[in-house]
Amino acid sequence: MAGPVYPWREDCRYALLIDGEQFYPCMLSAVQSARRSVELELYLVSSGAVAGDWLAVLVDAARRGVRVRCLLDGFGSLQLQAGDRKRLVSAGVQLRFYNPLRWLAGHGNLHRDHRKLLLVDDEVAFVGGAGLTDDFYHPQQGSSWHELMLKVEGSVVVDWLDLFERQWLASAAPLRRCPPGRWRRLPLPAMPAGRDGLGRVSYTDAAEHQEVLRALLAQVAAARQRIWLATPYFIPGWRVRRALRRAARRGVDVRLLLCGQITDHPPVRYAGQRFFGRLLGAGVKIFEYQPRFLHLKMVLVDDWVSIGSCNFDHWALHWNLEANQQVLDRRLLAEVDDCFVRDFACSREWTQAQWRELPWHHKAKILVWGQVSRWLMLWTGIRG
Numbered sequence: 001m002a003g004p005v006y007p008w009r010e011d012c013r014y015a016l017l018i019d020g021e022q023f024y025p026c027m028l029s030a031v032q033s034a035r036r037s038v039e040l041e042l043y044l045v046s047s048g049a050v051a052g053d054w055l056a057v058l059v060d061a062a063r064r065g066v067r068v069r070c071l072l073d074g075f076g077s078l079q080l081q082a083g084d085r086k087r088l089v090s091a092g093v094q095l096r097f098y099n100p101l102r103w104l105a106g107h108g109n110l111h112r113d114h115r116k117l118l119l120v121d122d123e124v125a126f127v128g129g130a131g132l133t134d135d136f137y138h139p140q141q142g143s144s145w146h147e148l149m150l151k152v153e154g155s156v157v158v159d160w161l162d163l164f165e166r167q168w169l170a171s172a173a174p175l176r177r178c179p180p181g182r183w184r185r186l187p188l189p190a191m192p193a194g195r196d197g198l199g200r201v202s203y204t205d206a207a208e209h210q211e212v213l214r215a216l217l218a219q220v221a222a223a224r225q226r227i228w229l230a231t232p233y234f235i236p237g238w239r240v241r242r243a244l245r246r247a248a249r250r251g252v253d254v255r256l257l258l259c260g261q262i263t264d265h266p267p268v269r270y271a272g273q274r275f276f277g278r279l280l281g282a283g284v285k286i287f288e289y290q291p292r293f294l295h296l297k298m299v300l301v302d303d304w305v306s307i308g309s310c311n312f313d314h315w316a317l318h319w320n321l322e323a324n325q326q327v328l329d330r331r332l333l334a335e336v337d338d339c340f341v342r343d344f345a346c347s348r349e350w351t352q353a354q355w356r357e358l359p360w361h362h363k364a365k366i367l368v369w370g371q372v373s374r375w376l377m378l379w380t381g382i383r384g
Contacts, residue, residue: 003166003203005186005211012154012199014327016307016335020137023130023149024050030120031057034066039119039164041071043112043309044131046079049139051132055084059091068093071168073113074100076131096171098321107380114320115203116149116309117164125152125160127308127325129297136295145295148339150307150325156199163203163323188215191304191328198328202306204317212310212324213317217243219301223252228300228340229312230257232293233265234272235373237314241275248283257343259295260288270365271373272313280352287347294343298336303328305336314377 017023031038031054038061045051062068070088072080074097088095098113118126128149130136135145152160188211192198202212220227220243227247234256236244248254256279263269276286299306308324316322327333358366 003205003209004162005188006159006162006201007189008192008198008200008328009154009156009159010195010198012152012156012197012327012329014153014199014329014332015151016148016332016339017126017128017151018148018339019143019146020050020130021143023126023128023147024053024137026151027118027126027149028053028057030118030124030126031061034061034120036121037067037069037119039069039071039117039161039168041113041115041117041164041167042131043073043076043114043116044133045072045077046131046133047081047084048134050134050137051080051084054132055087058093059087062088062092069168070095071098071113071164071171072096073098075109075112076114079133096168098167098171110319110380112320113167114309114316115167115323117160117323119157119161119164122161123153123157125157125325126150127152127160127323129295129309135293144292146289146292146343147295148298148307150327152199152325154197154199156201156325159201160323163201167321186211188218196329196331200326201323202308202326203321203323204310205321210317212306212308212322213240213312215326216240216299216301216306216312219299219304219306220244220247223247223301225302226253226255226300228253228255228257230294230296230298230340230343231311231313232259232263232295232297233268233311233313233316234258234275235268235313235315236272236275237317240312241279244284245279245282248279253285254283255285255287255340255344257287257289257294257340257347259293260290260348262290262293264293267369267372270369273366274370276350276355280350280355286350287344288350289343289347291346297324298339300333300336300340303330303333305329305332307336318380
């Protein structure tokens, strides 16, 4: 296992920011108020109205003497135009790219930095699933993607800074993707009980460090009341599928909130639907969100909340850098509960009868894309 397993921290404060109309103004305001430092780690960045607003505040911060560091994924930032990159560097912004694409890298090009993290003055962090593209928010059109970010303050911010710092240093070397570390399986910290304002950083360093998955499986195995999981790309590994089925069979309220027909990757939706039959048969409830593309990644297990970049699918866990904020806090718990309830109300729930009576052309898509998914996993060495 690479790197540390972070402990639970006390005296943390949280604010759930739903959709670009809420989180972008809050995040931009934090950068505009920065006095010492701004660190930004992102996967998806594309030149446009949103990126233009961000470039303006980042450039302004750098010019007034704030240290600004941006770590962007080498593939996810391909649509950030050369002029925008030059504008950042010319203003004094330190710009690095994680694992730029190389012709002879082979499978190495599949390693991606999927984390979404903003740190300001070592005092506040924003964690979630948003990138800097017009899909997440457009001033005239609103949000076409349903997404959220979590504002985090308090003692846990030091661990977010450590996580960023380790990856920033590792990305300085042309061929190093993950920070150096001893590859051993460290124990997870014990779950605190009976207190608010607790938080813990949970992350992955691609296939070598899957602590964020271990934390999820531990919570699912111990769940007594509910497991509500939202993810846009549902192709989970066998351990996640088995854990969800077992929880449902012992009477836990297990619900999946997935994207519906509005999605940026239809084949992924069909490939994931091949698991619906057994999940429904075990008592898992499956909802597909209808109004927009659901892109948020959020888990609620009893009183435990996990929000961040991780989709909990075996492709992401094998190839990506991911990071989630784990939380024990009654106020945030109520906000997350309310968000789920509203999203379930805007969703279509699958039934076993609907699954059995799918038209042949839908079944054909599930069969074809399911097989393609299996081939891709075999070709890239992923065990599903």
